[in-house]
Amino acid sequence: MGSIGQNKPPVIDFSEVVGKPRSAEWVTAREQVRDALIKYGCFEATFDGVPMDTRKALLGSLKELFDLPLETKLRNSSDKPFCGYNGPSHRAPLNESIGIDDADVYNKVDGISMTNWQEGNPEFSRTIHSFSEKLSLLDRIVRRMILESLGLEKYMEEHLNSTTYALRLMKYNGPQTTDMKMGVCSHTDKNMLTILYQNKVEGLEVKLKDGDWISIKPKPECFIAMVGESLYAWTNGRLHCPLHRVMMTGNDARYSVGLFSNPKAGQMIKAPDEMVDDDHPLLFKPFDYNQFIESYASQPNRDPETSLKAYCGI
Ligand SMILES: O=C(O)CCC(=O)C(=O)O
Numbered sequence: 001m002g003s004i005g006q007n008k009p010p011v012i013d014f015s016e017v018v019g020k021p022r023s024a025e026w027v028t029a030r031e032q033v034r035d036a037l038i039k040y041g042c043f044e045a046t047f048d049g050v051p052m053d054t055r056k057a058l059l060g061s062l063k064e065l066f067d068l069p070l071e072t073k074l075r076n077s078s079d080k081p082f083c084g085y086n087g088p089s090h091r092a093p094l095n096e097s098i099g100i101d102d103a104d105v106y107n108k109v110d111g112i113s114m115t116n117w118q119e120g121n122p123e124f125s126r127t128i129h130s131f132s133e134k135l136s137l138l139d140r141i142v143r144r145m146i147l148e149s150l151g152l153e154k155y156m157e158e159h160l161n162s163t164t165y166a167l168r169l170m171k172y173n174g175p176q177t178t179d180m181k182m183g184v185c186s187h188t189d190k191n192m193l194t195i196l197y198q199n200k201v202e203g204l205e206v207k208l209k210d211g212d213w214i215s216i217k218p219k220p221e222c223f224i225a226m227v228g229e230s231l232y233a234w235t236n237g238r239l240h241c242p243l244h245r246v247m248m249t250g251n252d253a254r255y256s257v258g259l260f261s262n263p264k265a266g267q268m269i270k271a272p273d274e275m276v277d278d279d280h281p282l283l284f285k286p287f288d289y290n291q292f293i294e295s296y297a298s299q300p301n302r303d304p305e306t307s308l309k310a311y312c313g314i
Pocket residue numbers: 168170184189196198204244245246256257258
C-alpha cells in the first residue's frame with residue numbers, strides 16, 4: 001500500500017505484481033507509480049525479487065571492493081564518462097564510485113573482478129551480477145507501468161529494448177564531524193530510470209516541488225526508484241525529474257548502489273507524438289543520449305541541475 005496523507009514519496013509494494021500484468025494488484029501499483037512519479041518523481045519500492053541475502057552480500061561486496069588499495073581501484077579505467085573509478089571531487093567530496101556497464105551480463109562483471117583481484121573474485125562477480133539482473137526486473141516493471149498509464153503501450157518493446165543497465169557502486173566516507181557535509185551535490189540523473197539501494201547510514205535527500213528537502217531514510221526492505229532526465233524528456237515533462245543529493249554527518253561510511261537504465265549508444269530520444277499537444281508543447285529537441293553525456297561530462301563548469309535544458313531545451 002502507498003503511504004497516505006504525508007508529503008513524501010510513498011512506499012509501493014511490488015511483491016504481488018511480478019508475472020501478473022493483468023491483476024488487480026498490478027493496476028493498483030500502476031496507479032500509485034503514476035501518481036508518485038507525477039508528484040515526486042520518485043518512490044520507495046518493496047520488491048522481493050531481490051532476496052535479502054543477495055542485498056546483504058552486495059553491501060559486503062561494496063566494502064570488500066572499496067577497501068582495496070587506491071592503486072588497485074585506479075585500474076578500473078574507462079573512456080566513458082561516469083564509468084570506471086571516480087575518486088572524491090568538488091561535486092562529490094566524500095564519494096568514491098566504480099561504474100560497471102552491462103552489469104546484468106556476467107562476463108562484464110567478471111571482467112571487473114579480474115581487474116581488481118589477481119585471481120578474479122567469483123563470489124563478487126556472482127553477487128553483483130545476480131543483484132543487477134534481479135533488480136533490472138523492477139526497472140522493467142516500473143517502466144511498463146509508466147507506459148501503460150500514459151497510453152504509450154505501442155512503444156513498449158521498442159522502449160524497453162532501448163536501454164542497457166549500468167550499476168554504480170558507491171562509498172561515502174563519514175565526514176568525522178557532527179555538522180552536515182555534502183556527499184554529492186544537488187543534481188538530476190541523466191538516464192531513464194534509476195533504482196537505488198543504500199546501507200543503514202542515511203544521507204540521501206530529495207527536493208520536493210515546494211522546495212523542501214526531505215531525507216529518504218534507509219530501510220533494508222526498500223529500493224528507491226527515480227526518474228532521470230531522459231525519461232522526463234521522452235514523456236515531455238509528464239513525470240517529475242527530482243533534484244537529489246547526499247548529505248552526511250558522523251563517522252560511519254555510507255555504501256550505496258544505483259542501477260541506471262541508460263539509453264543505448266546511438267539512441268535518439270524524442271518524445272512520442274502522443275505526448276505533445278497545445279497544453280504540452282515540446283520541451284526538448286530530439287537528442288542523442290551519448291552525445292549529450294559526452295558534452296555534459298566535458299564541461300568543467302557544468303550545472304548538474306539543469307543540464308538537459310541547457311543542451312537541447314526549447
Ligand atoms: O548515493 C546515493 O544514494 C545517491 C547517488 C546518486 O544520486 C547518483 O549516483 O546519481
